[in-house]
Amino acid sequence: MTVVPLLASSLGRDDELPNIELAERIVAGRNTAGIRELVDLLSGKDKALKSDAIKTLYEVGAREPELIAPFIASFKNLLTSPDNRMVWGAMCAIDAIAGVKPEAVYMMLPQIMQAVEKGSVITRDHAMKALAKLAAHERFAKTSVPLLLEHLRTAPVNQLPMYAELISPVLKGKDIALFITILEQRLVDVPQPAKRKRIERAVKRSRARGV
Numbered sequence: 001m002t003v004v005p006l007l008a009s010s011l012g013r014d015d016e017l018p019n020i021e022l023a024e025r026i027v028a029g030r031n032t033a034g035i036r037e038l039v040d041l042l043s044g045k046d047k048a049l050k051s052d053a054i055k056t057l058y059e060v061g062a063r064e065p066e067l068i069a070p071f072i073a074s075f076k077n078l079l080t081s082p083d084n085r086m087v088w089g090a091m092c093a094i095d096a097i098a099g100v101k102p103e104a105v106y107m108m109l110p111q112i113m114q115a116v117e118k119g120s121v122i123t124r125d126h127a128m129k130a131l132a133k134l135a136a137h138e139r140f141a142k143t144s145v146p147l148l149l150e151h152l153r154t155a156p157v158n159q160l161p162m163y164a165e166l167i168s169p170v171l172k173g174k175d176i177a178l179f180i181t182i183l184e185q186r187l188v189d190v191p192q193p194a195k196r197k198r199i200e201r202a203v204k205r206s207r208a209r210g211v
Contacts, residue, residue, distance in 0.1 A: 002037060003022060003026070003031070003034040003037050003038060003056075004037065004041070004049070006018060006021075006022045006025075007019060007022065007049060007052035007053070007056065008052050009046075009048035009049055009051075009052050010049075010052075016055055018052075019052050019055045019056045019059065020055075020056075020059050022034075022056050023056045023057075023059035023060045023063065024059075024063070026056070026060050026067070027060055027063045027064045027067065030064075030067065032067065035057065035060065035067055035068060035071070036071075038053040038056055038057050039053070039057065039071045039074050041053035042054060042057075042074055042078065042086070043074075047083070050083075050086065051085055051086075051089075054078070054085070054086055054089030054090065054093070055089060057071075057089075057093055058089055058092035058093040058096060061092070061093045061095075061096030061097060062092075062096055065096040065097050065099055065100045065101075066100050068093055068096065068097065069097045069100055069101045069104070072093075072094070072097055072101065072104050072105070072108075075090040075091075075093045075094050075097070076090075076094070076108050076111055078090035079091070079094075079108075079111050079112065079114070079115040080111070080114075080115070084119070084120055084123075087115055087119055087120070087123055088119065088120050088122040088123040088126070091112070091115060091119070091122070091123045091126040091127055091130075092122070092126050094108070094112065094126070094127075094130055095126040095127070095129045095130040095133075098129075098130040098133040098134060099133050102133060102134050102137055102140060105130055105133075105134060106134055106140050106143070106144075109143065109144075109147075112127050112130065112131075113127070113147065115127065116151075121156075121159065124151075124159070125159065125162070128148065128151060128163055128166060128167075129166060131144045131147055131148050132144075132148065132166045132167060132169075132170050135148060135167075135170040135171075136169075136170045141170070141172075145170070145171065145175050148163075148167045148170075149167070149175065149178060149179060149182060151163065152164065152167060152179070152182050152183070152186075153182055153186075157189055157190055157192075157195065158195075160183075160186060160190065160195065160199060161195045161198035161199050161202070164179075164183055164198065164199050164202035164203075165198065165202050167179060168202045168205055168206045168209075171206065171209075176206050176207075176209060179206055180203050180206055180207060183199055183202065183203050184203065186199075187199060187200075
């Protein structure tokens with residue numbers, strides 16, 4: 001049975017609930033044929049169906065990343081799409097896949113970082129999450145940790161607390177000291193008390209781990 005009639009735009013809906021419900025049905029039934037059908041839509045011309053498809057796919061990935069992992073090349077191709085919705089949707093899927101196929105995501109780092117340079121906040125956030133997952137593996141940390149720290153230096157203040165909390169647990173050795181230095185330097189640019197407290201907690205936890 002085709003999944004297209006169950007997508008939001010096919011139902012005449014302008015909300016995402018049908019796509020989320022479809023993702024849950026696909027996961028429950030491990031419907032790989034439905035996933036392939038959604039992936040095929042990504043290369044079509046119907047913008048509404050493409051948007052529904054990428055939403056449904058990354059919702060599947062958030063629940064069962066193994067189900068969308070075989071299609072990682074399709075998500076990689078979308079990172080250069082002129083449609084920003086497709087770019088950040090693809091990055092959401094790649095973020096999910098990084099938890100189960102870190103090697104495949106590691107091989108895509110050049111494309112991921114290019115997308116980050118011109119992408120939206122959502123694109124950047126999910127790229128950072130994917131990098132943190134890579135950094136948790138020793139064989140990928142040498143490349144991914146410097147990228148994480150560099151983005152910590154330049155991140156907008158609004159993203160800084162989240163990035164600090166994301167990066168802190170995956171650091172070891174001298175990287176912890178560098179992380180603390182970067183955050184202490186950046187604290188002067190953070191006027192909001194709530195954000196400052198989150199960053200200060202990340203520094204405190206990291207300092208305790210670095211002892």
